[in-house]
Amino acid sequence: MHATSTRKQQYIGDPLSQQPALDRARLEEIFNDIQSDARYDHELNGCLNCGICTATCPAAHYYDFSPREIVQLLWTENLEGIYDAMQEKIWACAQCYTCAARCPFRNSPGSLIMIMREVAIKHGFQSAKDVLRPFSRVMLKLISTGNQLSPDMITADHFADWGPNISKVDAPLKLLRAAIPMPTLNTMKTAWEVNLKTSIELYTIWEMTGVLKQLETIDENLFDVISDIMDERREDYEDWCESQGDNETRRAAPPEETA
Amino acid sequence: MTVLVVGAGPAGLAAAHALARVGEPVTLVDKAQRLGGAPILSGYAKLIPSGEWARDAIGGMVRRVQEAALVRVATTTTVSAFEGEPGRFTARLSDGASVPCAAAILCTGFTHFDSINKPEWGFGTYADVVTTTQVEQMISSGQGVRCPSDGRKPERVAILLCVGSRDRQIGREWCSKVCCTVSANLAMEIREELPQCHVYIYYMDIRTFGLNEDLYYWRSQEEFKVKYIKARIAEVTSDGNRLVVKGEDTLVKRPITIPFDLVVHAVGMDPNVDNRALAEVFGVGLQHHGYLARGSAYAGMALSTRPGVFVAGAATGPETIDDSIAQGEAAAIAALGVVRTSAVQAA
Amino acid sequence: MKDTSDTAGAHFTGHGPEWKDAKLSPLQARAATAWVEAKIDRATLTGKDRVEDVRDLMWQLEKDGEIVVHRIRDEHQPVETKTLYGWTKRIPTEQLWHHKSCGQCGNIPGYPTSLLWLMNQLGTRYLDETDQTSCTAWNYHGSGIGNLESLACVFLRNFHQAYVSARSQGLPDGYYYPLVHCGTSFGNYKEVRAFLLRSAQLREKVKKVLAKLGRLVDGKLLIPEEVVHYSEWLHVMRNRIRAIQTVDVTELRAVIHPACHVYKMVPEDAIYDDEVLDGNRVAVSTSVVQALGAKVIDYSTWYDCCGFGFRHIISEREFTRSFAMDRKVTVAVEEAHADVMIGHDTGCITTLDKNQWIGKAAGKNAEIPIVADCQFAALACGAHPYKIAQLHWHASPVEKLLAQMGIDWERAKADFEAYLEAVRDGRGEHLYDPRRAVTSGPGAPKLVTA
Structure with missing residues (x-):
């Protein structure tokens, strides 16, 4: 993964960070933007934690990235975890959609990632700016x-x-x-x-x-x-x-x- | 007046036997040439949870019914029409016979899921990808567990659970109930026959419910060293020598690619492929997955959506053999109720 | 536990005292499992009552007067195929509108030219024109710029243009049926079509845009009956292509790289054919390569993607080249001993072709010619390797493939270099009359109106 040096400063779950925790309202706003996408309910139905998405994921072989983890964060509405994943991890996905073709629940982790990427752009995340340069x-x-x-x-x-x-x-x-x-x-x-x-x-x-x-x-x-x-x-x-x-x-x- | 029992698997055999025991005549029809249903026709090996061989256990039920004077057996026979009211139905059979009957019990069972519908798991592409039913066959025929491609003894076996179950991709949104226990059982049998062989079970959840927990799930680990990995396999391919299985070990969070000699699909229970036709002929409803619908959850477990027509066993959803037998008996008592009531009314 | 099953054919006795021989004869044992080997109709396994078929929604919406469906008509000479669950998909074979691929046209132009050349050989009528944008999905999947509405509008605009394009030739609407060259466009358009059919809200939003563009039909959105990929056309035309084959390829070992966006996106729409690998793998490409007589070899990373990754090919190149080399090229060479790898999508061909050179720097020395199925088919039918198949744009060792096919590539290359002089003098040859390419807007010939 290319360096997103912002990660340390913005890592809200990091107990060593001197930064104040991120405003809950902002986290909710970000999550609401993800959740209110017309595709969200169609692409996320639940999760059996079976790992077939990560099993078949090309990016999971090379990056610290797991579509199962992304789906779990969304499904459990782990707002801080979602925010954290949007700093870096969502950009690892190669958009091959193998996960979507395999998931027994018919989730589409690849499509969920696209929604998260759109929201990262909407909110002007540094990760999005770095990636898009x-x-x-x-x-x-x-x-x-x-x-x-x-x-x-x-x-x-x-x-x-x-x-x-x-x-x-x-x-x-x-x-x-x-x-x-x-x-x-x-x-x-x-x-x-x-x-x-x-x-x-x-x-x-x-x-x-x-x-x-x-x-x-x-x-x-x-x-x-x-x-x-x-x-x-x-x-x-x-x-x-x-x-x-x-x-x-x-x-x-x-x-x-x-x- | 007779009771018509359709299907001679565990549920149908139990229903026919129960009715004959209390002196009621039964007409038992089955589309197959032999009685016994899936355990016999598909050559199951040792049954869960008794450990008895299917041939002995179900074979005994078959014999009991064949020897019962009150049971008229018609194999290679289907029902082509069915009309009337409770107490005075008429069934027309495929052999042309017309059977007046007071009630009918549908014990028409299930169809094994056909793995060809999940091409990424290699069944149909590689000879050494087989189903649990085929492994049952290898064991029950006495030939032993071998790789079909060359007859060698497998050194590494993977059993994939939930093949054709719990899978929205192919519209199978149910748990087939028995495959976890069946697979644990097969894993132990494989280990017993081939002590050098490593057996892995890939699961999403383990559902060895009730008393099967220690008998199968725990025992297979403790005594037989069967390895359980929480992972749904993505694809089964081959490197030209061995099968290659791709998954994620979700508990240690790593994508894994592992070679195997034999991959076993723990195939689920589909609704009987004939259910649509059966529903049409008998005028009964189907539930949304295509199994025969139950009329009520509480008023009586054997009720269908049509008075006088009862249902039992895997025709109504994935079911164990034991519960199918219990349901067959429940249907028998329900049918008996109709017989007695209509006899009183007629008198 | 003791392994007592040493003697071949003998019954093992590892089951303890309760063991009894089932005494099934081999015939009985075989009969008992015959069901697993019986040829079955997939349509009975996963019918539309189990998995949604958006085409049913489409026909209903048309009936309700909400949309107009661009139908595949008899004049398009459709051929019926079966998809993953045994559903029917009709592939038009005539009067096709080429929806080009930006990556193909930009990087590997021999890809579309081979396709058009094949159509010329087979007498297929088509239109290739300038009133057409990229599907914009490469950018979307790579960067996140774009959204469902923009993708839907681009889809509807381009497909509307396909619908009306024949007007420039004085022909009726719907005359040409769109044929999508790019796998990502194909997958993306299908996904977007499904969302359009499911969501009234989305339809309402995009309708405003399409109205402003003048791209509605009778005030309604135009939805294609099927989204069709060129590889599907090639699949249904394979026997007709074999009939014009001039080069023997029976000695070639080929591996297929199936493209993710072709068969994993909207998987229920991908073609599976009982005659191709028993219907267990996606049929396109494999079918045409087999029809031409080459040996298709299986390999363990068949299901893997190529590593393209949309943004990775641009800004995560280590990932792209590592994946392409480790999971595809090396396996094809070392495991499958293949002579050529054949694909059916833009990004895959580019990725697999262009990354072999740098692989050597990392000690990954495997190399294999990479071509698209239509390029391979064109070569097998005698197309010029440089003038038509444009193989000079390929970085992989395509010369080896040509040599194995018995094609004198050095002479062909010299021919082509000489031909460049003719091109320089404005005497270049084209596959069709260039005047047809501009149908409207600046540069269009005046429309002849009756």
Whole structure:
């Protein structure tokens, strides 16, 4: 696990810590946010403590992490334990969902962890900020274009451990991309060419579902950068729409009447 | 007028015998070719909690019924229609016979869970993954516990409890009641036959209820050194030589991967696969898991949802042999009540 | 206790004085356990009365006038398959809308190109277009940014686009059926679909967003009848693919890496086929590799994930590479003695392929070619290893695989390098007419209206 140096200071169950115990109201607020997620009751039904989740968990082999423990903390409403797990442990999960496919109670520890991660973000946990830092390039790309990954992100600099050659044929990336026989993939900055209109639609989704707000909580700088890009691209789109004039071409699929 | 008993396992045999003993004629039908139900048809070895061989114990019950003049036995027979009122029902059998009867007792038992429904536990993929029923067979046939792949004596055996029980993934949300004790018993038998063999039992909870605690759970540990690990196994695979079992030892909190020669599924009790058809023919209700529903918890233990039709044994839910016998007798007395009442009314 | 069972075939007598021989003949003993070996219909084991099938909710909601279902119609030439519990899932084989995978297109583009190439060989009609976003689930599972509503909106938006995409060709709505390339998209979309079907509250929330986007049908949410993964298409097409096979692969030992999000997420929807490993393992990939004649070898870590981990591949790389090497690559080489590992998901192929190089630094020297099932199938059908299968993007020793298949990879590579010159001059070849790729928005050809 990468270092989250905050752990010692924030470890509320640590009798040696000089820090005052965390405010109960805050712990309850955090737990309520977890519990009130629409998925919570569906993903947590009880626990037989059988350990099949941990048995099959890839992360449990390498980290001090056990999905059974997470489920137990939630099920027993151990608020301090939940808070503690959110400092570090919840980020160990590899999200393979094997636990969910195995649990005799049909719990989904992997989904519960996702709820906890969302809540860690909402509350601006330092753990979430630390974890998300290396993700910022990915998020910038995804949120501003609608495409998670781009060919020009995969460089020997960023992925030195993937070997000296990203491609075994030595040629400029641009040429290699142009040699992919799918026209949508002859791109550099996105994995496939995403239409501007498509990105603009996605911006509406980000805004209306609170994703930008999440981002603002966790990384204000990134939020600013992304907001600027979104504004710019929206203007581009408006310009294009105006240049078309004719509604027929603006959108092959005319907007539906709202219900 | 006769009492129709459907199913000739422990419950049905007990009901038929009880009625014959008090002078009531019985028609006993079973879809199988032989009488005895699961303990005989599936070749069980030594029964819990008596330690008697199934062949002797249930075999004795079969003989008793076969020798009873008042019991008419129809094997390879099912009931295709059933109508009327308490005291004057008519059952039509698959052989075409029409049987007037005062009451009916359904002792139609259960179906062993088919492990093929849990593919990650290796049954059907690896020859050396077997069920408790197969191990019973190995013992009762006298062939001994061997790895089916090559006939070798296993040095390490894992028994997985709750296979087809207590599992929402496959809609089996019940405890099958007997598997803990049965598994402890089998573990001791394996250790007795193969003293060099290590036997591990993987459990979520141990439910060797009542007097089975010391006889099975404790004795298997104290005398037979059977190891109990609180863990539900995630997957059974193979490295090409031995089976590989992946679990978490939940009490010492470590993921574990352990080799075994033989993995035994302690299979649970499913509702009889015929229950839907039975419910249709006899006009009785099913409870939500698909077992035959009981009409009341307190008014009489053998009541179904239809007056004059009674239920007993594992047809109504996972049940031990002893309790099935007791329920068969309870159903007999309930049926006798209908016979006597209708006889008085008719007079 | 004394082991008295030494003599083969003799009865052991370890049971004490009460021992009696049951005297079952071998035939009787066999009959007694025949039930465990009998071929049974899984549908009778775990029916819908036991485990919820969200498709039942879907049909009810459609009946109630709440949603519109994008149906798999006869024109999509569906093939019936059976899922884990023996339920039926229909896989469309015609008129498919490619829902691409960001990781495939970005890292291992030979993955989708091989699929499209196979479709060209088989004469399958399809549409690959630019009006499409990532499912955003990689980011969500990795970072926690995103939420159920955003995931649901993205799902509904992309699938709505699939529904209306044929308008750009003057064809009716629902003409193309979406085919999802990525395992994570596949799993995530199915999970999100289930929550949408269960929760009126969620439907109400996302409906507002979809209305604003103009992505409702008759004012209702559009839900696909099935979420279909490309590996399922490959599975039902395996015999037709075998019919156009040109390269013999019977000597190859292959191991399959099944993808977690393909069969562990919403496990009741994964395809199991009685003809593939007796229906005991997920059928996709194994079925096509076996149909092509290669030997599929079992191994002890079959059920393990690849180590991708979503955020781990980016910021916990030690975990990713250790897991990939220790639990997958090394086992495939040392235990299964496999020639190739074949998968059906983006992250797995990337992880297993790219981490072999660094493994050597840690003394983990096992190496094995890693390709997707559709790449393997395309190669077996004579696809060009570089122009089509794009194997130069693979870090694992794919050259070994090509050599074993009798493909002169050095010549093919030289071909490709020469071809790059043609590409440089703008004479690159495409799998379909590039003008079809933009269906609306900037760059779209004017819609021809009657």
